[in-house]
Amino acid sequence: MQAAISVLGMGRMGSALARALLKAGHPTTVWNRTPAKAAPLGAAGAEVAASVHNAVAASEIVIVNVSDYAATESLLRNGAVAAALKGKLLIELTSGTPAGAREVQDWAGRHGIRHLDGAILATPDFIGTEAGTLLVSGPAPVFEESRTVLGALGGNVQFVGEDPGLANALDSAVLALMWGALFGALQSIAVCRAEAIDIETLGRQWSATAPVIDGLVADLIKRSAAGRYAADDETLSTVAPHYGALHHLVELMAARGIDRTITDGYEAIFRRAIDAGHLHGDFASLSLFMGRPAHA
Numbered sequence: 001m002q003a004a005i006s007v008l009g010m011g012r013m014g015s016a017l018a019r020a021l022l023k024a025g026h027p028t029t030v031w032n033r034t035p036a037k038a039a040p041l042g043a044a045g046a047e048v049a050a051s052v053h054n055a056v057a058a059s060e061i062v063i064v065n066v067s068d069y070a071a072t073e074s075l076l077r078n079g080a081v082a083a084a085l086k087g088k089l090l091i092e093l094t095s096g097t098p099a100g101a102r103e104v105q106d107w108a109g110r111h112g113i114r115h116l117d118g119a120i121l122a123t124p125d126f127i128g129t130e131a132g133t134l135l136v137s138g139p140a141p142v143f144e145e146s147r148t149v150l151g152a153l154g155g156n157v158q159f160v161g162e163d164p165g166l167a168n169a170l171d172s173a174v175l176a177l178m179w180g181a182l183f184g185a186l187q188s189i190a191v192c193r194a195e196a197i198d199i200e201t202l203g204r205q206w207s208a209t210a211p212v213i214d215g216l217v218a219d220l221i222k223r224s225a226a227g228r229y230a231a232d233d234e235t236l237s238t239v240a241p242h243y244g245a246l247h248h249l250v251e252l253m254a255a256r257g258i259d260r261t262i263t264d265g266y267e268a269i270f271r272r273a274i275d276a277g278h279l280h281g282d283f284a285s286l287s288l289f290m291g292r293p294a295h296a
Ligand SMILES: NC(=O)c1ccc[n+]([C@@H]2O[C@H](COP(=O)([O-])OP(=O)(O)OC[C@H]3O[C@@H](n4cnc5c(N)ncnc54)[C@H](OP(=O)(O)O)[C@@H]3O)[C@@H](O)[C@H]2O)c1
Pocket: 009, 010, 011, 012, 013, 014, 032, 033, 034, 037, 065, 066, 067, 068, 070, 071, 074, 075, 093, 094, 095, 096, 120, 121, 122, 123, 124
């Protein structure tokens, strides 16, 4: 018999989580603030709870997936619900900050509730598939107990550490990588529009250049991990040629009136590194000018 699970929040993601649990054979209870959104899950075989308290009381494992931690707090932090959660496992899959997850764990600990925090690195269509990625942090033994349940949500569930903030921290790091590419694409599109280049041409250039960019990012990560900031025989590019090429882009953008908020940020980081003597360092030396490491 599969473990009974309650899911709070039947938005796009919560509904996908509940469907995956049903598909894996878990008796599933769902609750949503707007009841109409829970109805399709009821039709698919879930129990629809009339209140948060009823949903929490129905299962030993409670998954929460609402908009943010403030919403979670408004649902769970009252005497009756907290008491119903006592001794149970709360899996918080709402997106949030590392500090937010640590705070939830403190609250859960004070109320005798076991807790894992997860970050979902997937859109709802990937939930319940082999390619669905979830990062999970919290006590290792609790994660081990929950492997089967979490495995129903995605084939790539990764335990990232006992500090409950780690899943959200890594999630934010990956999002920074993603937005680097997406906001870079926004700038490329603006340049193409300003210079009357067909945007589909940019699509073909992306396909051709993506492997080069992939290689540069992988090299930057590898060198930063190893602390190899000085240029050496394996350096792909130093700071100097990047900085020179940035000015070609900035000049074009200025001439065409394209927003330079993002390139102003690049300029500021380059300047800090160059002023500190890294013009001929490996590009990875810029990573020294992005802020303080946790254990500095
Ligand atoms: N969609 C994605 O691709 C994706 C990917 C990774 C992570 N996530 C994360 O998953 C979470 C949900 O995202 P989503 O895409 O499912 O959003 P969504 O479709 O907008 O659903 C939001 C859910 O939160 C509920 N909610 C919001 N405020 C509430 C409150 N004060 N009290 C009770 N319930 C409240 C909503 O209830 P009502 O229906 O009553 O409004 C709804 O069930 C977010 O943390 C998001 O960052 C989403």
